[in-house]
Amino acid sequence: MSILIKNCLVVTQDKQRRILKNHDILIEKGKIVKVARNIQDYADKIIDGENKVAIPGLINTHTHVSMTLFRGYADDMELHRWLTEKIWPLEAKLEAEDCYLGALIGCIEMVKSGITSFVDMYFFMNDVARAVKETGIRGFLSYAVLDFPTPCFSSPSEGIRKAEEFYLKWSGDPLVEPLFSAHAIYTCSEETLLGIKEKADKFKALIHIHLSETEKEVRESIEKTGLPPALYLEKIGFLSENVLAAHCTWLNKEEIGVFSEKKVKVSHNPVSNMKLAVGGRFPLKALMEKKVTLSLGTDGPASNNSLDLFETMKATSLLHKYLNRDPTFPSAQQVLDMATIGGATALRKERELGSIEPGKKADIVILNFRKPHLTPLHKVVSHLVYSAKASDVETVIINGEILLEEGKLLRLNERKVIERVNERVANLIKR
Amino acid sequence: MSILIKNCLVVTQDKQRRILKNHDILIEKGKIVKVARNIQDYADKIIDGENKVAIPGLINTHTHVSMTLFRGYADDMELHRWLTEKIWPLEAKLEAEDCYLGALIGCIEMVKSGITSFVDMYFFMNDVARAVKETGIRGFLSYAVLDFPTPCFSSPSEGIRKAEEFYLKWSGDPLVEPLFSAHAIYTCSEETLLGIKEKADKFKALIHIHLSETEKEVRESIEKTGLPPALYLEKIGFLSENVLAAHCTWLNKEEIGVFSEKKVKVSHNPVSNMKLAVGGRFPLKALMEKKVTLSLGTDGPASNNSLDLFETMKATSLLHKYLNRDPTFPSAQQVLDMATIGGATALRKERELGSIEPGKKADIVILNFRKPHLTPLHKVVSHLVYSAKASDVETVIINGEILLEEGKLLRLNERKVIERVNERVANLIKR
Numbered sequence: 001m002s003i004l005i006k007n008c009l010v011v012t013q014d015k016q017r018r019i020l021k022n023h024d025i026l027i028e029k030g031k032i033v034k035v036a037r038n039i040q041d042y043a044d045k046i047i048d049g050e051n052k053v054a055i056p057g058l059i060n061t062h063t064h065v066s067m068t069l070f071r072g073y074a075d076d077m078e079l080h081r082w083l084t085e086k087i088w089p090l091e092a093k094l095e096a097e098d099c100y101l102g103a104l105i106g107c108i109e110m111v112k113s114g115i116t117s118f119v120d121m122y123f124f125m126n127d128v129a130r131a132v133k134e135t136g137i138r139g140f141l142s143y144a145v146l147d148f149p150t151p152c153f154s155s156p157s158e159g160i161r162k163a164e165e166f167y168l169k170w171s172g173d174p175l176v177e178p179l180f181s182a183h184a185i186y187t188c189s190e191e192t193l194l195g196i197k198e199k200a201d202k203f204k205a206l207i208h209i210h211l212s213e214t215e216k217e218v219r220e221s222i223e224k225t226g227l228p229p230a231l232y233l234e235k236i237g238f239l240s241e242n243v244l245a246a247h248c249t250w251l252n253k254e255e256i257g258v259f260s261e262k263k264v265k266v267s268h269n270p271v272s273n274m275k276l277a278v279g280g281r282f283p284l285k286a287l288m289e290k291k292v293t294l295s296l297g298t299d300g301p302a303s304n305n306s307l308d309l310f311e312t313m314k315a316t317s318l319l320h321k322y323l324n325r326d327p328t329f330p331s332a333q334q335v336l337d338m339a340t341i342g343g344a345t346a347l348r349k350e351r352e353l354g355s356i357e358p359g360k361k362a363d364i365v366i367l368n369f370r371k372p373h374l375t376p377l378h379k380v381v382s383h384l385v386y387s388a389k390a391s392d393v394e395t396v397i398i399n400g401e402i403l404l405e406e407g408k409l410l411r412l413n414e415r416k417v418i419e420r421v422n423e424r425v426a427n428l429i430k431r
Numbered sequence: 432m433s434i435l436i437k438n439c440l441v442v443t444q445d446k447q448r449r450i451l452k453n454h455d456i457l458i459e460k461g462k463i464v465k466v467a468r469n470i471q472d473y474a475d476k477i478i479d480g481e482n483k484v485a486i487p488g489l490i491n492t493h494t495h496v497s498m499t500l501f502r503g504y505a506d507d508m509e510l511h512r513w514l515t516e517k518i519w520p521l522e523a524k525l526e527a528e529d530c531y532l533g534a535l536i537g538c539i540e541m542v543k544s545g546i547t548s549f550v551d552m553y554f555f556m557n558d559v560a561r562a563v564k565e566t567g568i569r570g571f572l573s574y575a576v577l578d579f580p581t582p583c584f585s586s587p588s589e590g591i592r593k594a595e596e597f598y599l600k601w602s603g604d605p606l607v608e609p610l611f612s613a614h615a616i617y618t619c620s621e622e623t624l625l626g627i628k629e630k631a632d633k634f635k636a637l638i639h640i641h642l643s644e645t646e647k648e649v650r651e652s653i654e655k656t657g658l659p660p661a662l663y664l665e666k667i668g669f670l671s672e673n674v675l676a677a678h679c680t681w682l683n684k685e686e687i688g689v690f691s692e693k694k695v696k697v698s699h700n701p702v703s704n705m706k707l708a709v710g711g712r713f714p715l716k717a718l719m720e721k722k723v724t725l726s727l728g729t730d731g732p733a734s735n736n737s738l739d740l741f742e743t744m745k746a747t748s749l750l751h752k753y754l755n756r757d758p759t760f761p762s763a764q765q766v767l768d769m770a771t772i773g774g775a776t777a778l779r780k781e782r783e784l785g786s787i788e789p790g791k792k793a794d795i796v797i798l799n800f801r802k803p804h805l806t807p808l809h810k811v812v813s814h815l816v817y818s819a820k821a822s823d824v825e826t827v828i829i830n831g832e833i834l835l836e837e838g839k840l841l842r843l844n845e846r847k848v849i850e851r852v853n854e855r856v857a858n859l860i861k862r
Contacts, residue, residue, distance in 0.1 A: 071807065071811075072813035072818060073816050279753075306804055306818055319704055373737055373821075376856040382507075417803070418802075418806045425807040
């Protein structure tokens with residue numbers, strides 16, 4: 001199907017960060033083929049872009065989408081108690097259908113809020129993949145591998161085997177992109193970490209990992225290995241340009257240098273970090289100065305409690321302006337970059353995703369800007385970061401398919417999914 | 432007109448913080464008359480509350496609503512340059528019609544996002560009052576009085592005279608509640624401050640003031656008076672239970688003690704404080720321990736850039752959990768209190784506003800909770816603070832009148848107001 005978006009304000013996020021007024025976007029066979037004024041080509045579907053803003057789909061580089069099930073289940077608790085008394089006991093009871101439904105409602109939430117790609121690390125990933133396919137979103141999915149028994153495997157070697165099977169099963173899929181994950185250095189032995197790396201290297205796949213999230217993790221790493229988390233990973237040969245590290249709240253200067261040198265990718269998750277009170281200080285400025293690829297994640301809905309990158313963009317800006325005591329840093333443009341082209345680069349997909357340019361995959365979000373809270377419009381990038389809301393997302397195109405049109409999901413019955421999730425959660429709590 | 436809301440989940444915010452399932456709310460002559468199950472009384476209008484949550488209208492205790500005109504006009508700038516190069520030159524050109532239209536679009540934004548009362552300090556306040564009356568929101572309005580010439584008066588004595596005229600004109604109005612404002616200690620001489628206080632005392636009115644917002648303000652206060660801002664105000668006899676102080680980012684322990692003793696009310700504005708990078712650290716915990724009345728403000732849309740207390744509630748929680756390195760503080764309930772009953776108490780209206788209880792004014796917000804991002808529902812107060820969005824607000828009742836019904840404004844044509852604001856802003860920039 002071909003789609004022509006007419007007369008839109010296009011925030012391209014191309015190299016020049018061009019903002020194009022009254023431009024049209026032509027989409028054919030899942031790709032953007034033309035961005036220009038007054039395109040006269042035939043299209044199966046025309047979208048009126050008057051008073052609308054088109055942006056590249058937002059890229060959420062760290063979440064555990066099935067954890068929507070636990071959203072708001074236990075807030076305002078101390079982290080260790082939260083995990084041991086609330087989250088882990090429920091996770092131990094998880095079944096495939098739980099993860100499928102949790103992922104399904106989370107994918108719907110993401111599509112409706114303008115997220116077109118997300119990175120996930122959890123359990124029952126074939127069921128998460130099923131939710132991704134049904135929704136039509138782009139999922140970069142991986143089994144969380146760790147040394148403890150999980151609902152899906154009882155040993156890390158079994159986990160690695162499952163992860164490889166998962167990789168082989170989904171490799172080449174147009175929407176599900178498999179990758180590998182090591183949960184964290186405090187849950188994976190050196191053997192596990194290197195076992196995962198070996199598999200990822202074999203397929204030239206990305207490895208996702210939680211890194212340097214809490215002071216406890218750093219302290220224990222130093223006690224055990226003599227090194228802070230990133231330097232330990234560097235020492236064992238784990239780090240490379242194929243590693244996407246989430247959180248990095250406690251990175252020190254030397255670790256930032258290693259990240260820069262090894263081209264490690266970073267996912268910043270400010271809402272979760274603040275809500276869980278992990279302390280530390282994500283070194284945004286130092287990482288930018290060292291040209292480390294930066295992206296944004298929501299983290300799981302149990303610790304956020306939203307899958308909303310508009311909120312995360314604003315939180316990123318607010319937090320770092322405040323911490324740096326500098327209202328000029330980061331700029332709205334820098335933050336928007338993290339949520340779009342930065343995310344694509346973090347996934348090594350900067351040639352395919354992250355901007356509105358001919359040749360790229362058609363993952364496009366159209367926002368309605370004729371809203372009181374977006375009036376007047378002085379600067380569109382400022383509005384995207386500081387004033388726009390997930391609810392301004394009106395139309396979402398992923399891989400050239402319209403999934404959301406004027407706020408309505410085209411593929412799924414949202415109300416029915418909500419009912420199924422509610423029933424399933426009641427069942428899970430009882431179990 | 433009488434209104435009956437049926438079968439709703441009611442977050443009362445009463446003394447016991449009761450949450451009532453499947454309850455009905457009966458509204459007559461602008462007041463809540465009954466909250467119970469299965470109310471059988473006659474009502475002119477029935478609202479189906481199935482899958483809906485009713486909360487007391489949110490109270491925004493600090494803004495400059497007409498500054499919607501400058502929303503996104505100059506972000507990411509150093510504070511002094513922002514004011515002197517961008518904001519003040521435009522403010523100098525402001526006319527009454529600008530402030531009216533800026534206020535009108537801002538009031539619409541607030542109603543749509545569940546704010547039913549707001550405190551404003553700016554210029555051309557009769558025109559802001561006109562916007563309040565047209566929208567139907569509750570406005571606690573005051574002229575900003577300061578020693579420098581403004582678009583409305585050229586001397587502070589003229590300002591105080593205008594403020595008194597404004598007070599007399601609007602006193603007794605059902606929606607516009609006039610109060611007095613001193614802009615700040617760095618813009619008002621002692622004579623001006625005491626002149627305003629004298630008028631406020633005469634009418635037993637509230638005085639609103641910006642206080643201890645930046646380090647510069649504190650430093651200059653100490654240089655000039657030997658005292659930090661709040662102690663200086665205490666020394667000159669300005670502080671009382673009728674003072675509502677906005678920001679208070681830099682309060683020290685002694686000042687917190689004085690606030691507690693004098694029962695000064697506080698408006699916390701975390702989004703603006705972070706965005707403008709004012710530094711300091713709003714002493715939330717210490718103020719709570721000293722039982723100081725705490726409320727939430729958005730500040731003006733030029734420094735936020737939204738009029739959205741759902742966003743502000745989440746930002747309050749995130750910021751203080753992070754700063755305190757304690758995920759348990761503040762709790763969702765404590766934050767919701769600040770946005771509702773805390774706001775009412777800050778305005779000395781705790782007997783009339785801020786909770787859903789018989790006898791109170793009918794300022795009620797109904798949210799649609801059948802949304803993917805609010806699924807599942809474990810705890811309603813957690814969802815209100817961490818997951819709900821302004822866009823979940825579906826119906827808004829102020830003073831017993833339905834202003835917003837299923838997301839549609841009943842009194843005003845939103846699209847026409849947007850067009851008028853856009854034209855006016857183009858004209859202002861040219862002027």
